[in-house]
Amino acid sequence: MQSAEGRGTILEDSCTAHVELKNITKYYRYPFGDVIALKSVSFDVHAGEFIAIIGPKGSGKSTLINIIGCMETPTSGFLRILDTDLISIDEKELDKFRLENISLISPLLRLNPQKSLRQILQDRLIFKYPSSCSQEKILFSLTKAGVPQSYWEIPTEELTEEMKLRGSIARALVTDPTILILDEPLKKIDTSSMLEVLVLLKVLNNQGITIIIATEDPIIARRANRQLWLHEGSLMEDKRVKTDGRFVSDDSTFHRNGLIRTQGFDTIRYSGRSTLNPE
Ligand code: ADP
Numbered sequence: 001m002q003s004a005e006g007r008g009t010i011l012e013d014s015c016t017a018h019v020e021l022k023n024i025t026k027y028y029r030y031p032f033g034d035v036i037a038l039k040s041v042s043f044d045v046h047a048g049e050f051i052a053i054i055g056p057k058g059s060g061k062s063t064l065i066n067i068i069g070c071m072e073t074p075t076s077g078f079l080r081i082l083d084t085d086l087i088s089i090d091e092k093e094l095d096k097f098r099l100e101n102i103s104l105i106s107p108l109l110r111l112n113p114q115k116s117l118r119q120i121l122q123d124r125l126i127f128k129y130p131s132s133c134s135q136e137k138i139l140f141s142l143t144k145a146g147v148p149q150s151y152w153e154i155p156t157e158e159l160t161e162e163m164k165l166r167g168s169i170a171r172a173l174v175t176d177p178t179i180l181i182l183d184e185p186l187k188k189i190d191t192s193s194m195l196e197v198l199v200l201l202k203v204l205n206n207q208g209i210t211i212i213i214a215t216e217d218p219i220i221a222r223r224a225n226r227q228l229w230l231h232e233g234s235l236m237e238d239k240r241v242k243t244d245g246r247f248v249s250d251d252s253t254f255h256r257n258g259l260i261r262t263q264g265f266d267t268i269r270y271s272g273r274s275t276l277n278p279e
């Protein structure tokens, strides 16, 4: 799947997608009726992409992230990641697949506050490789994520929010994921730290890791190569950033999701409603 030039190259037409979602729908059942979190969402993710899933609170970002991260199953639809059909796979195989290929950073997966980062990374590595746990790999991941050595051995409850996030990134990296998925990871840190962590994510992406990040913040989304805009569970727009910094919309995603472009990509029509481009 990777090109000779480097793992960061985006491969679109020449090979199958890393992630394929078709008509993914998710309902949550409540006593008063169903809540629809995702409505027939379809898109592909290719090797080396850096994608922002952007939308207001309640638009379905976390649900989508958790489905791609194999933490939740959709009510209906088709999901294939790295050529594996994840709808028909059994629970045990799914756990193995996730451990081998995907790392998720989510508010649902907090660091154990009493353990040190070194212990946390060790636990995760032993989980993946029960017979061999490389200390070198642990130190390499902590260094790569930008955690200074003085923070490696202290309980994570004593760390700043930025260091907790960098620790979560180190934990995610230690299993060598192909795809790194983050659910609003930068919410709790200040702007300058946020920009530094975004630089780190860009470096990881340039080294070949496919990144998918959910955010409400357009400043964060602008760092991605592609923005997927969600509104009330529907994929409203798929914008790619060209090398000259301009956006180009993906017609195939528009067609698959029943979207109609009316004036370039400034105005789109969905379900009979006209919606202004959120940019
Ligand atoms: P976002 O991350 O964009 O804020 P979510 O995916 O968390 O959006 O939520 C989308 C919709 O699904 C919301 O109406 C939310 O209340 C509902 N929802 C999300 N997760 C659950 C859940 N575990 N149980 C019930 N309803 C949920």
Ligand code: MG
Residues within 6 Å of the ligand: 061, 062, 063, 183, 184
């Ligand atoms: Mg959310």
